[in-house]
Structure formats: structure tokens, C-alpha cells
Amino acid sequence: MDGAAECAPLLRGRRGGRRLDRGRFTSDLAFPGEEEHIPRFRHFGTMLQGLADDLIDVLGPDAVKTAPADLVVYGYDADTAQAEHLPDAVVIPRDVREVCATVRIAKKHGLPIVPRGAGTGLCGGTIPVQGGVVVTFNRMNRILELDVRNRRARVQPGLINLDLSLAGGPHGLFYAPDPSSQKASTIGGNVATNAGGPHCLSYGTTTNHVLGIEFVDDDGEVVRTSIDDPGYDLTGALVGSEGTLGIVTAIDVRLMRSPEAVRVFVAAFETVEVASEVVSAIIGAGIVATALEIIDKVMIDAIEAHYHAGYPVGAGAVLLVEIAGYAEEMNANEAAIAEIVRSHGALSWTAARDPAQREALWAARKGAAGAVGRISPNYYIQDACVPRTRLPDALRAIEEIARDHRLIVGNVFHAGDGNLHPLLMFDRREARQVQAVLDAGTEILRTCIEMGGTISGEHGIGYEKRETLSLCYSADDLATMGRVRDVLDPARRFNPNKIFPSGAMCGEVKTSLA
């Protein structure tokens, strides 16, 4: 089953009418002056035929796609603000040896290599900006080993996130990182972006659950890491590197024991600011919740119209609370949270009746972005983090920024982690709105940084945010990251033009290729 193709229908609704023009920016959403900054690896004509021949020679015709019609779905991900860029070839390897061969062939032809999971990324991280070879893992999607006794698993990068928890379930185990995309996104993609999810609040992000990585380096050699190895924590540095340091071909992950008891509640408030103050109060009181999610009015109304999950339509904001643990802890934790909620003037406080309603509330929360189609032709989801106590300020600022740009904004976010996800509604056929969305998005990021926050909590930097990375870091900080890349990807062949600002990258490319 082709995971990327599987996702395409979900995307088409908000991508309708886009013109595809190979190798060139077709969208006015490109960063100004971007074209000049792209160093060209690419050579046309006979050389590409040579690439296809070499790949087919080693991997066989059914593992290589080069026909333009076959390449289209690999030209974009779930980021609505980026233009497509077609790869020169797509490879669907069956095992690590085929990945090694692909890397060597791409290197021989001087082409970049872009790894791709399910294409659910939201920052253009898998768009092959310079063409080259996209490696997709639909065939490397198995659990290689499920070690119940030691609560760990070895998986291939194309394994769908949810499938891991489904496999662990009968043994009382689960895989904790649960991005909203978990029904489609892959563990390999999750490793690339250090994916989070609502339950990070209690369990941490992907990096806290990866025990080791097997990857293919720039020479096409296999390298294995483990967090138990002595020396520098290479495993930790690979997680969140967005495919720029090598091609991950297997991942050892930690599984956790499923909690004995789980309760889910929904509290309604007048405003999103009050809801976020409640989150601070719960955390400040030392209560351990497994998830604290806020949904604002715009999003509640969209979600309920779509899913009928039981969220209170008309409320200014709802707080979705999950507590999990041992049976003995539940009553005390529930009472403590209920008291905080009441003292902040909640409009309502409702417990999920049964596991089915709990699931319905979660399904609607995780599918929130999908419900936006009912209220806007397009949306642009931003991802930023602030220290938890700055949430009310950040939300007020986001509201103001949206108003200044005459945009509607909806918020559905991981409040317990201070991780904001404003969704800016727009119609991509209106040039003014498109520009306004981009400007507002950048302003939101700047505001979050000023509050001591950062420009990505879990989606990554990808292609979209790379110019804003320099708002977070000094030239020295970026140069240090560049040293890491010098070691693992000296030719900047792995997923080029991602994460780092174009100026910095160009300079480094020149240096390292000299």
C-alpha cells in the first residue's frame, strides 16, 4: 500500500487548482528571492536517464519510479504553503541494502536524496526542493522485533505510528508519542521531526522513546547507534534532524506499560485565556495529567459540526484533560483538577461516560485540522512553543496579529506543553490573504521567541521555517550545528535546503564542496 498516495485524497481538498510546474516555484508563497539561493545539484538529459538505468539495474523496475505522472505525489507534503518540486526519481527500497545502493547511486550522479515517510509533514520537510532521489519507505513498514519482556521494539522506518501501539496493546504495552497524524505518519518520519502529540506532557517526545537507530551514511554504509553505547549521544542528535544527516533504516523504540486507569474530562470556559490560566494552575499545583489540550471557539464549532463528539458548542474554549495511572490516584487527581477548574469559573465540567466517548473526544481532537474544511477553503497551521506561563499572553498576541491581518484564527493546542497551533484560515485564490497568512505566521513566531519560546515544538523547521531559524540562534549556534552536518553530510546531499537559513547553508555548501 502506498502511504503517500493513501494520504493524497485528504490533501486534495485544500490543494485544488494548484498548477504544477516542474522545478520552478509556482506559488507566490515562496520566500522572496528563494530561487537564487538554491545551489543546483541537478543536471538534465542523459544524466537522468543514467540515474534511472543505474537504479533499475540494482533495485529492479518495480522499486523505481521515474515517469512524471508517478512523481507528482512526491512533490509535496501536507504543508499547504509550499510549492511542489518534483524529484527526478522515487525509490521504494525493500531493505537496508537497497537503501545503501540508492545512496551510492545518487552520490555517483551528484544528486540529493530526500527520505519520505507518509508525507504528513507540515513544514515542507520532504519536498525535494532540488529534485534528486526521494526514498520512500512503504515497503519497509514492518515491526522487526517486539520484545515484550524488555518493553522495546525494533521497527522499520515506514511503520505507521499507530500500528506499533496496536501491536503492543495485547501485551499491555503502547508507544507513547502520538502525533495527531498517527494513523498515517510513520515512525521514521516521527524520528525526523522528533514528533510529539498530546501525551508528550506526561511521556515526552519521540527523542525520549528512541533507544537506537540504524542509518545509512553519505558513503552508503550502514551505521548503528544505541543510547547504551559509550561516547557522544549520536542517537539523540539524529532524532529531529529532519533527514539531513543520513537515511534512517531501523529504529529501536521503548514501549511503555498501558496505564491501569484512564479518565478524560472536558471543561468549558468563557475565553481561551482563562482556559490557559487553568492549565498553568494545574501544572503549578503539581498535578500530573497525561494530557492538557485546549480548543478554542472557532475550532470547537468546526469539530462538533464534523464529528459530534460531545464538545460544548458555543463555549469560548474547552480544556480536554486526561489523567492516567493507578486506580487509587484517580479520585484525588480528579477532585484536585475539578476544584481548580471550578475556581476559575468554568461553564461546565464533564467526564467522558465510557471508553467509547473518551475515544470520540480524542478522535475529534486529533482530527481537528481536518474539520477546518467546513469553515475555510485553506488553512495554514503554525507550530510554536512558549514557556507555559506565557500561554495567555501568547494567545492574546495571536488574536491581535490575526485581527491586524484581517484573518480568522482557530487554536487547538497542547496547552500543557506550551505548544501552540494557531490555524490561520485563508483562501489561496486571494493573493492578499495568502500574503497576510505568511506575514501573520512570521509575526506569531517572532512573538513566541520574544516570550522566551521557540518556533517549532513538534513539526520541525523543514523548508518553510528555515529562514526564521536565525531568529532563535546566533551565527555561532548555527555554525556548531553546521559542524555536526559537516561530519555526517559533508556534501549536503541529504535533504538539502531544509532547517538552515539559505544564506548559512549556501556558505556551508561552498565551503564543504571546495
Add this chain to the structure above:
Amino acid sequence: MKAVVEVPFTNAGTSWAVPEDAQALAAELRRCDADGRKAVLFGGGTLQGLGNPPRACDLAISTTKLNALIEYDPRDLTIAVGAGMTLRTLANTLGKHGQFVPIDAPHPERATIGGTLAAGWIGPRRARYGRPRDYLIGTTVALADGTLSSAGGMVVKNVTGYDVGKLFVGSLGTLGALVRINLKALPAPQTNRVAIASLPEATRERALEHLSTLAVEPTCLLFVRGFSREIDGTDGLEGRLFLYYEGTQAVVDRATRELRSALGAAGVPETTILDQNAARSYQRLIDAYTSTVGQRSLTLRSHGLPGDVLVRFITIESIAREYKLSLDAIADVGTGDLIARFVSRDTETISYLAPPLVEAARERLSGLTIIAGDPAVRGSIDTWDAPPPSIGKLRALKERFDPRGTLAPGRLVGGI
């Protein structure tokens, strides 16, 4: 400047620097790098027994004055401190607000947070909470050329560029100096409890089998043999269970009931409960990991899966018998760590036996490192086992970050 901590590999030619802040520390590194002098970093000196002695140590740099509380708003559950802050000070600072960071390291009154991370030290509570590195959300490091460089931040979720700080975890000061450390904190558990039970060998396997099915899991579950001066409880000849619980009173009480019933069913006669001194008793256990018996002991650590820790324990027991050495050991059933301290009657015997002993142990157990022992005992035995498969990348990182080999040359695995 006088020696700040006693360490074996400094010598008369070693000078000491105790920089007041990160800039001053970076400047010391830059000068060493320019002059071709070799620099070795020190926190509290508690884990200097990890790693090989550096090939040279012209300047010993102490981070102990980089001990400031830099940022802490308890409502954010994040804290930024200088790398030289001791674990005790860190714990006290957080504890005042009902928070903690689950880091188990020996001698927290001297051990620094930077040193603990740089040593890659891990303890039993990671089975429940994850490793110290999992709490590291941001760093500032000083590189060999004097560059001060930051990554991460003060938020608990962050995917902005490479997580460079992770590379300094386990670096033992060979890649640069951690100078600022940002951590995420947790609400402190309401209460804690230690349970200890002597475990006759006949009941060992059955007891551990029963314990692995408990509904309420202990924070730590260890099987201890010996360490009679260091760790609470007595084991007769055959070892004892050491369990540490953290949580709400109701949960800890339920856990205790389940434990007693499981051990009773396995034929374990008696369980001792410590409530008053549980935290101290737990810290004594942690201190034991690196404790030495004068110049007569050598301590090895074997990493592996929890599922085979008892098998490895039995292997270690048989090696101790073969070499006629007495053995103190900790088998961490939660994490798979195995600590084995071999003790002889005198320095000569253990020094003579140490090289073949380590070789024999390495033949039978993988990932075996030396974590404690007097230099007289360790001699020139390599602390590290065979290098990991990623050694080529580790070497290349060292070369790129410290091209002149200024920082603690030879300290790390593979001679890095």
C-alpha cells in the same frame, strides 16, 4: 592555583583554573587550544573514575564556580543552571517548590549537573522516568576554540535545528564544556518507601518472576549481593531484594501489599520497610555504585537488557569464584544494569588478577566498562570495551569539534 579535587591523573605539571563564568571558561579553552596545552574538565570529581586517564593534562579546569541559578519559574516546570551546580543544590532548589529532576548519581553533595551529564551517568530510576538526557532541553557549550554555542531552549518541546546538547552527554569533556544546562522538571512524588527482603537462592528466580507481574511497579527493583557496608539490609550469603517506591501514599501502600503477597507466595520469609529514611537509603545504594574498598577492589558495569540481567549476574558470580575474589553486585532488574565489584585481600592480588579477569568478563559479557577502582588496581587496562559500531562517526565529530585534540585526549572509547 591549587588542586580543587584530588584526581589521580593530574600531576605536578598540571595547573588549575577555576573560571568565574562561562566566558572565562571559554577563554581558558581558547588559550589552551592556541598554545597546544591539553585541558581536562572537572565538576565535583565524583565520576572521574569513568573513562581512561587522559594522555595529558596540562590544565585542569573546574566548573564549580559556574553554579548559578540562571532561570527558574516553578510554574513553567523548567530550570536553567550553571553546569557546576551540585545535584544537591539543584534538588534543594526544585524541592522547595515540590519539584525534582530524576537523576541518580553518587555523592550529590559534590557531583555537578554538568559532570553527571558529561559522564553519561545513568541510574536505576531511568526504568520509570527515562535518563538524565531526557530532561535536558537546552544547553550552552564552550568549544575548544572558545566558541560559546547554544541549542534548545526553555520550552519542553523543541525541534529547531539539531539537538547538539545530546552529543555532549557521555562526552567526558572531550567535545567541549557544558556551561549552561536547561532542564525540565517534574512534580515531586508525594512519598517514597524502601522495601528490603533477604532472598535465599532457592527462591530467587520464583520471587523475581512474581515481582515482574505486579500491577503496581516499583520505581526500582534491584537484586543486591554483598555491599554490606554500603547498602542497607542483610543478605546472609545469598543476596537481597532492594525495592524503591515513589508515588502517592495510596499507591505506595497498595504496592507494598502486593509486594508482601507476591514475596510470601514465593517463600520469601520477611520484608523490611523503610519510610523515614527511604531517600537516604536509596542514595546509599546509588553511592555504592562507585564505592571502592581501599586499593583492593575493581568495579565493572555491564549494560544489557533487563530480561537477561540475572543470567549475567550468574556469569559474574562464576567469574568471581574462578578468580577466588569476593563479589559485591547489583543486578538492576528494571534497567538491565549489572554492577560487579571484585574485592581481594590485598592490592597485589587484585592488580595481578585484574587484566585477565576483565578479559574473561569481556569474553562472556558484552558492553563491559570499568567504573571504579584505584589506579594501582586498574593499571593500564582499557576502561572501555570494544568501540561501538558508530565509532567512525564519533571520531569524526571529535576531529571536527576539537581538531587540535585539546580536550582530554584519550579519555573516551576508542582512544578519542
